[in-house]
Amino acid sequence: MIKKEVVVIGGGPSGLAAAIEAAQRGAEVLVVDSNLKAGGQLFKQIHKFFGSSAHRSGTRGIDIGTELLEEAEKYGVEIWLNSVAIGLFQEKKIAVERGLDVEDKKLEIIEAEKIVIASGASENAVRFKGWTLPGVMGAGAAQTMINVNRVLPGERILMIGSGNVGLIVSYQLMQAGADVVALVEAAPKIGGYGVHASKITRAGVPIYTKHTVIEARGDKRVEEAVICELDEKWQPVAGTEKTLKVDTIAIAAGLKPLVELAVMHGCECIFDPLLGGWVPLHDKNMESTYPGIYVVGDIAGIEEANTALEEGKLAGIAIAEALDYISSEEAKKLKDETWERLKGLRMGPFGEKRMLAKEQLLAAAEAAKGSAEEHQIAASAGA
Amino acid sequence: MSAFHDDDMLVCRCEEVTVGEIKEAIRQGARDVTGIKRRTRAGMGLCQGRTCERLVQQILRQELGTVPEEIGASTPRPPVRPITFGTLAGGDSE
Numbered sequence: 046m047i048k049k050e051v052v053v054i055g056g057g058p059s060g061l062a063a064a065i066e067a068a069q070r071g072a073e074v075l076v077v078d079s080n081l082k083a084g085g086q087l088f089k090q091i092h093k094f095f096g097s098s099a100h101r102s103g104t105r106g107i108d109i110g111t112e113l114l115e116e117a118e119k120y121g122v123e124i125w126l127n128s129v130a131i132g133l134f135q136e137k138k139i140a141v142e143r144g145l146d147v148e149d150k151k152l153e154i155i156e157a158e159k160i161v162i163a164s165g166a167s168e169n170a171v172r173f174k175g176w177t178l179p180g181v182m183g184a185g186a187a188q189t190m191i192n193v194n195r196v197l198p199g200e201r202i203l204m205i206g207s208g209n210v211g212l213i214v215s216y217q218l219m220q221a222g223a224d225v226v227a228l229v230e231a232a233p234k235i236g237g238y239g240v241h242a243s244k245i246t247r248a249g250v251p252i253y254t255k256h257t258v259i260e261a262r263g264d265k266r267v268e269e270a271v272i273c274e275l276d277e278k279w280q281p282v283a284g285t286e287k288t289l290k291v292d293t294i295a296i297a298a299g300l301k302p303l304v305e306l307a308v309m310h311g312c313e314c315i316f317d318p319l320l321g322g323w324v325p326l327h328d329k330n331m332e333s334t335y336p337g338i339y340v341v342g343d344i345a346g347i348e349e350a351n352t353a354l355e356e357g358k359l360a361g362i363a364i365a366e367a368l369d370y371i372s373s374e375e376a377k378k379l380k381d382e383t384w385e386r387l388k389g390l391r392m393g394p395f396g397e398k399r400m401l402a403k404e405q406l407l408a409a410a411e412a413a414k415g416s417a418e419e420h421q422i423a424a425s426a427g428a
Numbered sequence: 429m430s431a432f433h434d435d436d437m438l439v440c441r442c443e444e445v446t447v448g449e450i451k452e453a454i455r456q457g458a459r460d461v462t463g464i465k466r467r468t469r470a471g472m473g474l475c476q477g478r479t480c481e482r483l484v485q486q487i488l489r490q491e492l493g494t495v496p497e498e499i500g501a502s503t504p505r506p507p508v509r510p511i512t513f514g515t516l517a518g519g520d521s522e
Contacts, residue, residue: 132507151518309508
């Protein structure tokens, strides 16, 4: 068994930020990442980010990724690539399938003093007739193909969903040379930012609101998609079907936090649709209901790369404090600054809802902590 | 609309479980994701339900009209990602 002071599961923006914060204050940090390069989704984000200058607006995700990797190296963060955490066991033991230099893999058990789970999210599937045909894929998968692997998933694309992911990936598919035939959105309004949507409509691509896909047709792969209108009760309106010649259907229907490891170790979860479904409770240090286990980024509620970075920092600072690398005064100052930036990011029509959802989650975590302490008091009183 | 008579549509691709089989499991008494999993194997394949769990939850909600808290999620078990027996046993993966 290997012993480590801090293990971060997942080297995306939140995980790397946590690792850097803890390591630069003296902690020994290992990051376990399943990909061949750390950085998570950042290296797919070729567009500039929004927000105020304090939040690196105008910077492209890929450049933030490069900066984070440089910082991680500078502070001596150890990174295991091609390595997957397959289990999390009491007491803070992580089973990792470690990728070695050769194609070999080795199972390692690591015992950590502090664990940061930054496992991210997976894409939601949408079910319709023919949805298992080759050519139906997540929008994130299509984005990986074009921006990381430089492979076009298809020539003619139908995008399902008009949130920011659907809009941005559609535009990037167009830039990569694909013909985006249409976007469909079940809601009456476009989900994402107007500035992204207008890039698409300006190029002449229709965005059908109150529409859904009802069928993918094809012999061995997608050849056609059938879309139709939805009524007020979200039911298909007969006679409104349109058949589109497409070879790819990309689905941008939201993300689901990858909570398996947190649940396996007994971290309490709550259900909140605004945060993506079941999410682990956490306090203002991003610590879960299980002491010493922190949750940051999409696993703690689906948001964006910039909020993920700040959440990662909070956990990293809190860990440095808990391990006595910094004083509680210094930690408080750093955490307060980080919370200020987080609040700045959680503004506007999209951010505010998530801010409220997060506040409810924090309150639920407080309540859970309170009842755990009561149990303890009751137990010791009984003894 | 014909496209919505969907009992033969796959929900869990790994274990090839259809909408009809999930509805049948509900008729037999399944009330949450775990109940569906036990009766049909939905979510027990290679991806461990990462793709189909949401879809199973939707069908449960449609059929029963219950809240997400009652429908729940599946219990994660190690390994949460597929690995070979060779690695698991600590021997050569060959």
